[in-house]
C-alpha cells in the first residue's frame with residue numbers, strides 16, 4: 312500500500328508498505344530518517360519516540376497505515392535549520408549524551424515536557440521520561456538537561 316504522511320512539515324510518500332509495517336520502519340528505511348532509533352521494537356525503550364499529530368508516541372508500535380494523512384515530527388524536525396532546539400542545546404551542555412542511542416527519543420519526550428509544563432518538578436521530569444530507557448548515563452545528566460531547558464524557557 313501507499314502511505315502519505317507529513318513529516319517535519321514536508322509531504323512524504325512511501326510505496327509498497329506492508330500492512331504490518333511500523334511507522335518507525337517507514338521513517339528509517341523508506342524515508343531515510345534514521346534519527347529515530349530501533350532498540351526494542353516492542354514499546355519498551357522509547358528510543359523510537361516521535362510526535363504523531365503533536366503527541367509523543369513509540370513509532371515502533373504505530374502501524375504505518377495508522378499514520379496515513381497525519382503529521383509526524385521526528386528528532387530531525389526539532390532544530391530550526393542549523394539552530395538546535397533549546398532542549399538539544401541543554402543535552403549537549405549538560406553532557407547528557409553518551410552512546411546516543413536513547414537520545415533521539417529522550418529529546419522528543421523532553422521537548423514535549425518542556426513545551427507543556429512550566430517549571431517541572433523532579434518527580435514530573437522522572438515520570439515524563441519513565442518510558443525512555445538509557446543504559447549509559449545514569450539519568451542524572453539527562454535530568455540536569457531537562458531542568459536547564461525548562462529554566463531557560465521560564466526566563467525567556
Ligand code: FES
Pocket residue numbers: 348349350351352353354355356357358359360369370371372
Ligand atoms: S524501539 Fe520503540 S519502544 Fe523501543
Ligand code: FES
Pocket residue numbers: 407408409410411412413414444445446447448
Ligand atoms: S546514552 Fe547510551 S543508552 Fe542513553
